[in-house]
Amino acid sequence: MAAGGAGGPILVFVEQVGGEVDRLSLEALAFAAPLAAAAAGARVEIVVLGSEAAASAGTLRDSGAALAHVVADARLDTYAPVAWAAALGAAMDRSSAVVVVAPGSDRGNEVLAHLAARRGLPMAAHVVSVAPAASWRLVRQRWAGSLLEDAALDAPVRLVSVAPHAVAPIEAGAGAGPPVEAQLFDADLHDADFDVRVGGIEASEADGVSLTDAKVVVGGGRGVGSAAGFGQLEELAGLLGGAVGGSRVVTSLGWRPHSDQIGQTGLRIAPDLYIACGISGAIQHIVGCKAAKRILAINTDPDSPIMSVADYAVIGDLGAVVPAISAELRRRAGAA
Amino acid sequence: MNVLVCVKRVPQTGGRMVLAPDGRSIDTRFLGFTISPHEECGVEEAVRVVEAHGGMSAVLTLGPAEAEDQLRDAMAIGIDRAILLETSGGEWDPVSTAAAIAEAIQVQEAANGAFDLVIFGNEAADTGDYQVGIRVAVALGRPVINGIKGLTLTDGVAHARREAGGGGWETYALPLPAVIGVKEGLNLPRYPSVPGRLRAKRKEIERVALGGSPAGALGLGAGEDAAVEGTGVGAVPGPTMVGLRLPAEERTAATVIGHGADAAPAVVDLLLQLGLVH
Incomplete structure (x- = not known):
């Protein structure tokens, strides 16, 4: 033996x-x-x-x-x-x-x-x-x-x-x-x-709900187009009490801080719903979000890899779809 | 300030991986190669430290002859010199890798003076062993901390920070010389300039031939008695890769709930159904 x-x-x-x-x-x-x-x-x-x-x-x-x-x-x-x-x-x-x-x-x-x-x-x-x-x-x-x-x-x-x-x-x-x-x-x-030990704790710069605790995460990829383009994702996340994250591309381009990265070299998240906006779905990103209970993909390309892990899909330009969802949420909240 | 950054050549993957026929490596015929992402930030940090404090930066890798490309990538953004520990075929386990790197560092330091700082990636993108930098630090008898996303050097002390479990940052202070394992997000690596690339192309690379059999190189087989504490020498090598497999594909057929802005009511209905809005 x-x-x-x-x-x-x-x-x-x-x-x-x-x-x-x-x-x-x-x-x-x-x-x-x-x-x-x-x-x-x-x-x-x-x-x-x-x-x-x-x-x-x-x-x-x-x-x-x-x-x-x-x-x-x-x-x-x-x-x-x-x-x-x-x-x-x-x-x-x-x-x-x-x-x-x-x-x-x-x-x-x-x-x-x-x-x-x-x-x-x-x-x-x-x-x-x-x-x-x-x-x-x-x-x-x-x-x-x-x-x-x-x-x-x-x-x-x-x-x-x-x-x-x-x-x-x-x-x-x-x-x-x-x-x-x-x-x-x-x-x-x-x-x-x-000799090597935690010498102190510094507060995080971020406020609001954290990506790892949020029940809804709105994620953006290259399709968001710019740092400013994340405003519409922030708005939707705000209405849902959720948090905004991004793919490696958007943190490498400096559109979002690295602490918002979902994927192999960033965070592993497990929300109830992950809304993936303009994210093609490289495997390095998928390993960070696949623990989500449900995934909704918003993408112009119905054949993008994200569709093979998504439960639901909206085919279209996130620049039109995301503000429309926010408007619909506001409309119903106002009507209620 | 003399800084060494250790990097690994890994394939640039994006889609689902394909295995080579022998099942022991990824089919890389259609893939490019890159420096493992955490270590790209390590290279940038080494350049920044020398820009700020003066001194000399070096990059080291253990890998095949082709890993020369990654060493030149590092020199293209400003690393001064490069060392290739050249293997011939087959993977090196983390114990053998760390032993070879620790020995190479000692040889380098005997010839060129000590490194104040040795930087590793937190874990390699491919094998994900989470241990090589720590093993090297223990072998060299230097303090080490992993997971670092912020680093400043003042008066012979490395002030490092890493993300705390519940949000916020843990801070650490390590006297130099020290070993630091870094994570992507430490900085935003610069792109190489054309003159930088040309300069890197002409630079010498110091090559050390390691051969192909790590267990043989150590003169040890699995299961032999463990080493003297703290030396990292004569350690039991492993784990030994037997083969690679793709995980079972978890494909879903996404239900298309709409097109364009007209899909908004259906999306809100879904959010209601999932209990995420009320």
């Missing part, structure tokens, strides 16, 4: 803020459960960091986790990648884990990469599934999910981060399952581990 075979604990790195476990960590727990079930004698354990860590472990009764390794060091309340990786590594050692699963967040990937580098271990990022056997075969995302890679991962401890939204999260809450036993331990962190 290869090193790191079946039976040892699967350790899930759980991120929490103020005692509340973040969504991608709940997805990581959902990813880990079948892995443990497939390996005889394996079980899921978690590691949680910071002064609220024990409280957050209490919300994971239905996670299937048997044990929580808790580092209640208040210095870990501030994000510090090296210190977080050192704490994760200490939990990995004390649990004798054979697999470490991290959420596919900025922090999850960064902390896991630090751990991998310090321990000389390989790491597979944005994994969507694993066929556990003596020699591991996994599937991971390339090109933000436009392409899948089948890969082998063989190491004494296997480090994987879970692709965002590849698996449905487990439910957090009090639950009916057995309580997760919390074991507090000292991770023996050094001051130098905290």
